[in-house]
Amino acid sequence: MGPAILRPMALPVETFFLKPDAEGTLQTQIRQLVAEGILAGRFRPGEKLPSSRKLAEHLGVSRITVTLAFTELLADDYIVARGRSGYFVSDNAPEPPHFPAKAAGASTVDWSRAIGQRFTSLDSFSKPADWADYRYPFIYGQADPTLFDSANWRLCALEALGRKDFDALTADYFDSDDPKLLDFIARQTLPRRGILAKPDEILLTLGAQNALWLTAQVLLTQRRTAAIEDPCYPALRGILEQSRCHLHAIPVDGDGLPPANLPHGTDVVFTTPSHQCPTAATMPMSRRHELLERAERDDFLIVEDDYEFEMSFLKPPSPALKSLDKNGRVIYVGSFSKSLFPGLRLGYLVGPAPFIREARALRASVLRHPPGHIQRTVTYFLSRGHYDALVRRMSRAFHDRRTTIDRAVNAHGLTVAGRGSFGGSSLWMRAPDHIDTRDLAARLAKSSVLIEPGHAFFGDPNPPKNFYRLAYSSIPTPRITEGVALLARTLAEMG
Template sequence: MTTERTLQQQVHERLVKAILQGALKPHEPLPSSRELSEQFGVSRNTVVLVYQRLVDDGYLTPVPRRGHFINEQYIKQQLSLRGDTRTASLFEPEQNAGIWEKRFAIRPTAWQNITKPANWRDYPYPFIYGQVIPDKISAARWRDCSRFAGTSRHVAAWVTDQVDSDDPILVEQILTQILPGRGIKASPEEVIVTVGAQNAIYLVACLLTQASTVVGIESPGYVDAFNIFRSTGASLKPLRIDASGLVLGQQLDGCDLIYVTPSHQAPTSVTLGLDRRLKLIEQARADDFLILEDDYEHELNYLGAPHAALKSYDNADRVIHVGSLTKTLFPGLRLGFIVAPRAVISELRALRRLMYRHPSALDQRAMAIFIAEGHLDGHIRRARTQLAAKWSLMLNEISRRMPEIYCRETSGGSSLWLTLPKGVESWTVQKEAARRGVLIEPGDVHFLGDLPERRSIRAGFAAIDKDKIATGIGLLAEAIAASRQ
């Protein structure tokens, strides 16, 4: 039995499998609850509840004073619905090498991606980005909100197909609780919910870009955004960044769309200052290009308050704003949103309908309740406090143990961008670090072009315990020293 299911679920699954595979004789009663509880090593009450569920679902028929019998008529119906699965085995397989490969319109597997070991939790010192240590308080609050969303009071909001609509309560919470903190004022017609921020970028790319479109994108930058725009055939123009974020001026010439991460630049975590934000809006108006703002880690500022979003300064409807509701909370939940002019949202809604209609209506309602009850704000406060302490410790330990390393100055975020000494390459360090139980991410994949920078690494700190940071940085220093030899 697997440990990811409750004992009751495990017993239930095993009995259903045995019934459908014919392992139990239909004309004989199943073992008594006492016998089965001893056989499976579970309580008798667990077996009684499982038997009752199987009766409710039609698998079993209770016979007074005789026990539970398999409902043969129901089982035959179930098996007939599944059809004959033996057909494929009756024919010899043909050798058709290349039958699919020559028909692929694009080859996403050939594009570079960020790679993270599936067993990253097995590393004692996981300095990786994009993963978190589960917040037990938030997890408990989310379970409560999910249960409440599943009650009869809310069932009508998610049990039916919403076609291309979003949960109105979630949209209201985004408008009243999320956007004001970013300085954005919008109407319900200017918001759409997505399956995370990455899906939001994909929707915008599908709507606005094609082979003739030039997309300016930060380099180093967000790798998945590179590949999303590649998938539409757009031409990518790498844009230089510095200690203050995206560099403006002539390098933006010829761009139809600029993709930018102003709050904490991906992957360096530097922040685009107010002066540049205003100048970028003005240049977009003067040079007639559009801006896609990915408000990456907006909430994670440790020095001063977060800047207002680019969208808040946009009085010419040139900025599309993308945000995540779950990145800092539970990355696996996948809920995000787009704020854009009504005409854009209308087209995005029609496009989304063709892809997946709408994100899970149940998850939307649970998130609406979660935000309305103040749990998201509470989670962000806790996360910011914990991450700020880790951020400060990371900076101190890197400065103390690796003074030859250049670390980009930031005001927050959940990772640091490090440049190794000359003659030391990131992949060599990665291998040496892994031998010591330290997991880091080489930064070359984040650069556009044929000659990426091979001395950069990204060190995330959201997934590592604070108490392990000092030791982990010490081991990383050893790995860098070993890479020089």
């Protein structure tokens, strides 16, 4: 009698189940549950998987779905096919770790002493992660899935994954950027704002906030003085406080930043002339020239954050401050994150070559460069004309929403403290003096209404409590009127 033949253990079909909250296609979920079983050590090399027919019946999916998932696992050598015997866990499949994972014990470090610098209080501004679950999300800066061109973005991303773009996808640019994207920005994007720049005067960044941080790090020291608008973008204030420079907050008026109020000895002025954040005021041309003349006379630099200039559905925006600069004193900050989607995190700096050279070196020491695949995908999305089509679509939608929200706000007698003269995506509102808009926001949230209290925009430790921002970038037009009515009713209930 010959030796007994050891047959591989068959994994019971009951081992496999789809999670109700799993993401991705059914094919992706099946591939993932097999791969996770192997990576966790539950499925071992040589063990036999259920047949595609049995697994399909058990999971309640089509057999072709299981077959396609198995085909992907075969390609990655997680499983192997053995003649007519079926599918087995591959001997070459990734192995689980040979030592158990352990949670760290209680720390004996006194972190109150160990932490040399604190950053937790520098930016108290946040948005709820579940904003899309609210019926009336008057929330700023979030992408509207009904407007974004997902299909063409996906095609551009796939094209950027192609063989001809392998170097752009995989190369370490070190301190450089995708030359195709730099070329498009120089030839197409900047001239629309009246700006001409050479490649060595442009630097790609991880969004506008990263651009502002790089600028502050290069230009400011503990002995230098910066001036910002009040109110202003909260993260900018945090960045400048982190730099430990001397900081002056200059109250804005209906025309934005008043140059006459800048203190003597200012080294750098941060401003949003085309669309002041958050009041939406637009600096008139006379004041822009006054600011540039003051910069030349008093020898300071200007950092221009030119966000939302694309959303000019009421009238064309004024030329960028940078386009009027004859003496190289303006550093320009632009971003694709507002017009595409905030998770993109892709912006750019434009300035004199000596400044860009230092900002580039600093960027390389921290994060090298924005991912090559993102840069090339954006290049294709821009150059194929999809970006301009998206901006036109967004402008039409925002125009309708702006008309609707203006009508609703006026009908309920709400007070607008500032609205963009050429467009934008939000209104700066003022509630009655006794209203704390944080309390207002908490009450409205119970009615599925989201607003943004204005406290974080001000630099004063005791800021005005009755301002708030009402954005219309992410709320469908039919819901605006009802949402504003709920807002007005809640204000009335608060006295």
